[in-house]
Amino acid sequence: MGGEKMLRIVMFPWLAFGHLIPYLHLSNKLAEKGHKITLLLPNKARLQLEPLNFHPSLITFHSITVPPLETLTLPPGTETTADISLNQHGELSISMDRTRPEVESILSTQKPDLVFYDMAHWIPDIASKLGIKSVSYNSVCAISMSHVRPSVLPKAAATSQVALSSSSYVGSVPQWSRNDHNSSVYFGDEITLLERSIISLSSADAIAIRTCREIEGVYCDRVAATFNKPVLVTSHALPDLELQLSPLETRWADWLARFGPRSVIFCCLGSQHVLDAAQLQELALGLEMTGLPFLMAVKPPVGYASLKELLPEGYNDRVSGRGVVHGGWVQQQQILAHPSLGCFVTHCGSSSMWEGLVSETQLVLLPQLPDQTLNAKLMADELKVGVKVERQQNGWVSKQGLCEAINRVMDEDSDISHVVRKNHAKYTSMLISPDFITGYIDNFIKDLQALIS
Template sequence: MGKSKSSNFHIFMFPWFAFGHMTPFLHLANKLAEKGFRITYAMPRKAVHQLQPLNLHPDLISLHPVTVPHVTGLPPGAETASDIPIFLTHFLSIAMDLTRDDVEALIPSIKPKLIIYDNAHWIPEIAKPLGIKTICYNVVCAASIAIILVPARNIPKDRPVTEEDLAEPPPGYPSSTVLLRGPEVQSLLFVTNPFGEGITFHERITMSMQKCDALSIRTCHEIEGKLCDYIGSQYGKQVLLTGPGLPEENKNPLEERWENWLAQFEPGSVIYCCFGSQFILEKRQFQELLLGFELTGLPFFVALKPPLGAATIEEAFPKGFVERTKERGLVLDEWVQQPQILAHPSVGCIVSHCGFGSMWESFLSHCQIVLIPQLGDQILNTRLLADELKIAVEVKRAENGWIAKQNLSEAIKSVMDQDSEFGKMLKENHNKWRDTICPELMTDYMDKFVQSIHELVEC
């Protein structure tokens, strides 16, 4: 689908105010701009500055700043999920809903033919009277939608939801592998938490998916096809797949300071670790993880937020840690260029929380994958990679959920040791799947997505 047909097609985007959502929306915007679509992308003012470098088509993609009102319960100046601990997310949802008037005033002025959104369940209420079609674009795995957010999962409103309610997959769920185990079911209970004024997370997301004209998921039929078909049957809607939607090449080079640091080490020898922009570890667990990296004897590059109770990352370091690892260890609290780091020849392993963005970036890299999931959808992503596709290893936890330094070190060594049969098996499977999800296939997904957009709007 070339630019000639799409050049007058204007799309409005409005994702949830978290970088794990805003970044893949921008990746999708870049792909659509390549096809000639014009996009107005509304996001918090602070995010405009941070995401502008990822805007590959500023002539077609306009990042529109939205003023996020202050809500009692939020720290001053908080605009995105990265600005707050996860237990304050409810208040950020309230703030996002308070932008509705501004969004409602903006949409008629830009006259889009299509709106792509996720958590703002009220978008279809604005769009439908104006004759504008809507797509609810989900940037989480299909398994998390299929297990948690399908209508067949009848969450009762007249009593608190229990673990027993969530312990079994919903009727008709097609996978026997991508499931939660035992105590992990507790991680699903977040769906009953308030997520805005007078609305739970489950209600918000299911309403967003019920009201739209079409559903879309950032995944591939080759990996989650049965789950996507199940979701479509549950909602009675077309499910459009975009594939990972990641840039096919990194336009911006890795910062020189990190390039120089990584270049000191042998090819494939460095461990890279990042747990995303939101999750904050307890201090003792943070220290235990650092000691686990030290225990491997390998060089490591770790990007984490300061743990709870620590103003800086340095003050939380274990005693003597810097002196013992200064020649081979780097631990910092700042945003880093993860795709470029994973593409560096010296990096051979990623240790991550398995958020869906990190999952895809590690999936498409040549690195071995070690996973420490924290929340429900991350656990399901881990089940997909470690149990179903067998391209990753999950670090064993103690019964209380603790990650011991020995377990972390052993998991890393099991995939990094060149003589490890287990590591060789993972690498072979990883290579097979990465070759399957090739650039040509991704182009095909985007061509089909563009065709579906035209059909949706023209029907």
């Protein structure tokens, strides 16, 4: 560490595995350099993430209690977004906000150098009173963050350096940041998702983003200028696959081993957005149309206990031996690294974007939510590393549209396949270089040291 002070950091991410896991990945990178991390997370998540804590002597999991909301609709025992549907995330954010006294007690007791957070917009208020520097660490991509505009809030709210009362204003949410089509949907008690994001970014001492400047430098600069804050960059901070992640489950390793190199399609659309039955059926038929082996991992639609009951009649018989539709969690990064994997149909969530970029699979982009649409734009239009699935005017994705996008990247002789393969290989080579990640983490630590000096 070159004689630098050991950093003591508390982290409190949003209660979703798409946020918890990137925070833990960064914790591992910081712990490799000798820094101490306390990660605040619910009990069930703590148990599930323990295998990903590669430095338990330096990374402490501190359980927090997510208060139940008796008057609302959250199922008993809800702790993370994995326990609920997307339209219940606003209620979970109320529960998260009610952890404030417990989080304040932890910060007051530990008195760390820094506290990292994302959706808990009240953290800077606590931190400033305790003399702790606050860092808004964002696992979403910089292109999404660059669309946030403080000007949509009252001037006093947009420029405040401390967290504001969540009930002090209510504004509209632009199309890109809506979690459904209703701009009045709240993400907490009388606060929208956009407002929560703006307060979180405006109130921090610094903004940190899981990205790299070679890919999103212009958007990092835009965020810095918009919020007049230092923007610190961590790289993708993904763990080394061979050295640190657990092996692929035998059932998937054995199944994939049955097929030739780069021949299997893997379709995984994340856990936040759940497809309706008709759209899921259509995508399953699209994968069948390719004639290639495939693994589709998606959550069952609301109202269905399993995927078997909604697949078209005769479907399982027709794809037997080459196609699997699975309704549970899978080890995405390990599957993408398998030599039989040839194509990744992804929803373009930020974690999936980075995992796709560091893999050797061809990328077919099927975003479901607004921030994912921006990520897909970055990948298809700017980086030119993948092909977007065309949607019909009403947003519907046809089986022909999915099949055509897959064929375009899998046909090595097509012009578009040649372009995306060449560009993807260039970025993969850069992103998996050990010196690349190490350099970013070293600079990130120097920036944190400067912040507290």
